[in-house]
Each structure stands twice: as structure tokens, then as C-alpha cells.
Amino acid sequence: AAGVIQSPRHLIKEKRETATLKCYPIPRHDTVYWYQQGPGQDPQFLISFYEKMQSDKGSIPDRFSAQQFSDYHSELNMSSLELGDSALYFCASSLGLGLAGFYNEQFFGPGTRLTVL
Amino acid sequence: DQQVKQNSPSLSVQEGRISILNCDYTNSMFDYFLWYKKYPAEGPTFLISISSIKDKNEDGRFTVFLNKSAKHLSLRIVPSQPGDSAVYFCAASAGDDKIIFGKGTRLHILP
Numbered sequence: 011a012a013g014v015i016q017s018p019r020h021l022i023k024e025k026r027e028t029a030t031l032k033c034y035p036i037p038r039h040d041t042v043y044w045y046q047q048g049p050g051q052d053p054q055f056l057i058s059f060y061e062k063m064q065s066d067k068g069s070i071p072d073r074f075s076a077q078q079f080s081d082y083h084s085e086l087n088m089s090s091l092e093l094g095d096s097a098l099y100f101c102a103s104s105l106g107l108g109l110a111g112f113y114n115e116q117f118f119g120p121g122t123r124l125t126v127l
Numbered sequence: 128d129q130q131v132k133q134n135s136p137s138l139s140v141q142e143g144r145i146s147i148l149n150c151d152y153t154n155s156m157f158d159y160f161l162w163y164k165k166y167p168a169e170g171p172t173f174l175i176s177i178s179s180i181k182d183k184n185e186d187g188r189f190t191v192f193l194n195k196s197a198k199h200l201s202l203r204i205v206p207s208q209p210g211d212s213a214v215y216f217c218a219a220s221a222g223d224d225k226i227i228f229g230k231g232t233r234l235h236i237l238p
Contacts, residue, residue, distance in 0.1 A: 014170070043226075052131075052216065052228040053171070066225050100170050116226065118163075118170030 012037055014103050014119035022125045023091050031086040031122045035103030041065070042084040043116060044076060045100040053100055059084055060106070088124075096126045130154045131219050133229035141237050146204040148232050150217030153198065157219040161226065162191060162202045165214045174215070175202070204234075212236045 015034040023029050035042050041060045045053040046069075055068035059078035070076075073091075078084045082103075088095060102116040132151045140146040152160075158179040163171035177184040177191045177200070184191050190203045204211055217229040 045228075052230040055225050055227070058225065068225060102170070115161075115173050115176070118172065120168065120170050 014101055014117055016099075016101050016119040016122050018122060019120065020123050020125075022127065024127050025091055025093060027091050027126075029088045029091060029124060031088070031099055031101075031124070033084045033086070033101030033103075033119060035082050035084070035101075036117055039103035039105050039117070040082055041104045041106060042078055042082065043102040043104075044070075044084070044086050045102065047098040047100060047121075048094075049097070051097075056086070091126045093126050096124060098123050129230070130157075131217055131227050131229040133217050133232050135232050136230070137233040137235065139235040139237055140207045142209060143206045146202075146207045146211065146234055146236070148202045148204075148215050148217070148234065150200050150202075150229055151198055152200075152219050154219070154221060154227075155198070156221040157227075159220045160191070160193060160200050161218045161220070162189075163216040163218060163228075165216060165231070171216055207234075207236045209236050209238070 017032045043058040044056040047053040056070040057076050058066045062078045074088050076086045098121045100118050100121045102118045104116045130153050161176040162174040164174045165171045175186050175189045175191050177193050182193050193200045214231045214233050216231045218226045220226050
């Protein structure tokens with residue numbers, strides 16, 4: 011079965027550079043979520059999109075922006091990279107948003123490992 | 128402040144025995160709880176979930192127990208198998224589309 015695709019899988023950047031991470035959700039999934047997992051940390055929710063509109067926002071720095079395109083893929087743009095941005099960035103997708111008591115399962119991609127030197 | 132807490136960073140269990148992973152939460156608005164399993168170099172994989180209206184949900188070898196008054200849930204795996212060795216994340220949701228994860232517990236199944 012098709013899964014969530016993330017590219018690139020690994021990315022090395024220098025401080026103050028920019029990076030773009032891409033996420034291709036499972037076909038027919040219309041909701042995309044971005045998570046950041048630092049070394050030894052739990053995944054932290056960054057931002058989500060439903061039907062190309064931002065649906066929720068978490069601990070995403072102002073230096074980061076994201077969008078969802080008409081084909082439902084999403085891109086996370088990161089500017090003025092800092093050493094602390096080194097982390098594993100997960101994208102997840104689901105069909106629709108969760109309603110109270112009925113949660114729509116999120117399927118995770120393999121992650122993009124970003125290293126900032 | 129950590130809203131979902133997994134206080135055991137690691138756990139070792141003999142193959143064939145019962146594995147119990149614990150999780151505590153602080154936000155009383157959480158109404159849906161999930162367990163994810165993560166292998167190295169892969170994204171988290173959904174394992175099992177439970178709604179706050181239930182106290183137990185079972186799926187094969189995996190059972191999740193929820194104690195709302197104690198704000199505690201646990202994942203039981205029986206019997207434990209070598210392929211169960213992974214990091215297990217407890218997660219919770221308050222009815223929106225955002226999941227709050229715990230820090231994870233690394234489970235080692237010993238031969």
C-alpha cells in the first residue's frame with residue numbers, strides 16, 4: 011500500500027541557509043501534519059493543513075513556513091537555519107480532521123533528517 | 128510542561144512474557160489516546176487507540192487500558208515477541224487534529 015513519502019531523506023545545511031522539506035501524503039488523504047523530533051526528544055507538533063488551509067499551529071518558529079498545494083502535497087520551508095533546527099522532521103497524513111471522540115488516524119512518513127552545521 | 132509523560136525511558140522483557148508500558152497525562156481535556164511504535168529510521172506507526180469513553184481496547188496481542196481518574200494509561204503486549212523491540216510513544220488528543228506525544232519508551236525483548 012502507498013505510504014507517506016518525504017523528500018529528501020537526509021539534508022545537510024549550514025547555519026543561516028534555507029531548507030525545503032517535501033511531503034507527499036497517502037493518495038486521497040487531504041490533511042497533512044508536520045512534526046519535529048530533536049535528538050532524544052519526543053515528536054513536537056509544528057503545523058497542519060486541511061484542504062490546503064492551515065488547520066492548526068503548534069510550536070513552529072517564525073522562521074519556518076509551510077503550505078499545502080492543490081495536489082495535497084506539502085512543503086515546509088525553513089530559513090535562517092540554526093544549529094538547534096537539527097532534527098528529524100516527520101510528516102503525517104490523514105483523511106479529514108479528527109472530530110471529538112472519532113479520531114482520524116495519522117499515518118507517518120519515514121522522516122527527513124536535517125543536520126545544520 | 129510535559130502533558131504526556133512516559134517515565135520509563137527503557138524496558139527489558141523476556142520473550143514470551145508480558146510487556147507493560149505506562150503513560151500518564153495531565154490535560155483533562157484529552158479524549159483520545161494512541162500508542163505508536165517506532166523502529167529506527169522509520170516514522171511512527173499507529174498501534175492501537177482508545178477513546179475516553181472506554182477503559183479497555185484490545186487488538187490481538189495488544190491491549191490498552193485507560194484509567195481516567197488516575198489520568199493513566201498502559202499498553203500490554205502478551206506474549207512479547209522479538210519484533211516488538213522498538214520505541215513506543217504514548218500520545219493524546221483533545222478532539223482536535225493535533226497529537227501530543229510522550230518522550231517514548233524503548234522496549235527490548237530479550238531472547
